[in-house]
Amino acid sequence: MQDAGAQMITVHARTRAQGYQGPARWEWIARVKKKLSIPVIANGDIVSVESALQCLVETGADGVMCSRGTLGYPFLVGEIDYFLKTGQHKPLPTPIQRLECAKEHLQALYDYKGDRGIQQARKHMTWYAKEFSGAADLRNQLCAIATVQEGMDYIDRAIDGISL
Ligand SMILES: Cc1cc2nc3c(=O)[nH]c(=O)nc-3n(C[C@H](O)[C@H](O)[C@H](O)COP(=O)(O)O)c2cc1C
Known part of the structure; x- marks a missing residue:
């Protein structure tokens, strides 16, 4: 995909056969990241600021994409962004x-x-x-x-x- 001109890629680290069973295999995102020069975004099981940070560390990815963690809680995206920019936890919504x-x-x-x-x-x-x-x-x-x-x-x- 990179050779074909993709400028960024998001990887959901589960196989089709796996469905949503079991944890996302973040180590595969790390492998993809090592191979590519375009930005790689990590996806799968990012449900909190902590899991976003852990995923960024484990994969070396350039960013994270949240999915199910935002259901009924779109604030998650802002909370992760705020922590990455300030090192502080954003006050939780009431x-x-x-x-x-x-x-x-x-x-x-x-x-x-x-x-x-x-x-x-x-x-x-x-x-x-x-x-x-x-x-x-x-x-x-x-x-x-x-x-x-x-x-x-x-x-x-x-x-x-x-x-x-
Ligand atoms: C109900 C549901 C609908 C989804 N629909 C799409 C979709 O239309 N297009 C897509 O690229 N991924 C879709 N996904 C996959 C998510 O984008 C994401 O890759 C996946 O849920 C893993 O991230 P998570 O563990 O944070 O939920 C969907 C996931 C769920 C649970």
Whole structure:
């Protein structure tokens, strides 16, 4: 791919046969990195600042790509970036900030995909509703929403409950 003109490559270090079973084999990313002169981005099992740092050290990669770790938690990308730039941990988002982000995501999914976006939003919304009292109830409500307004109302009610 490099010889064909690729300017950067991301490697997910699992085989097709492996599926998502077992850990990503970061040592293979290190091998790819050694062979190439273009930037290599590491992917697979990067779910925290710590795993990003460990992966960068183990592979020598030029960057990381996060996937499942961002489900319901897009803040992860900013947290890794912040640590790499400052050496400090970014303050974690509060449950309310996470729910405000869920609302933005819900609206964006609808704007982009219409009713199909609402169906897809159901699972995403439940991934945001975590780690506060009443989160399980909110998850139950969000996994069946039919409209943006319904989702917004449930989330707003949960935010009001946390703020009390
Ligand atoms: C539900 C799901 C959908 C995915 N869809 C795509 C896709 O459309 N294109 C792609 O290149 N990779 C896709 N992937 C693979 C991810 O980009 C990534 O390589 C993989 O999840 C490993 O990273 P992770 O361990 O951080 O999740 C998908 C992964 C999951 C779990």
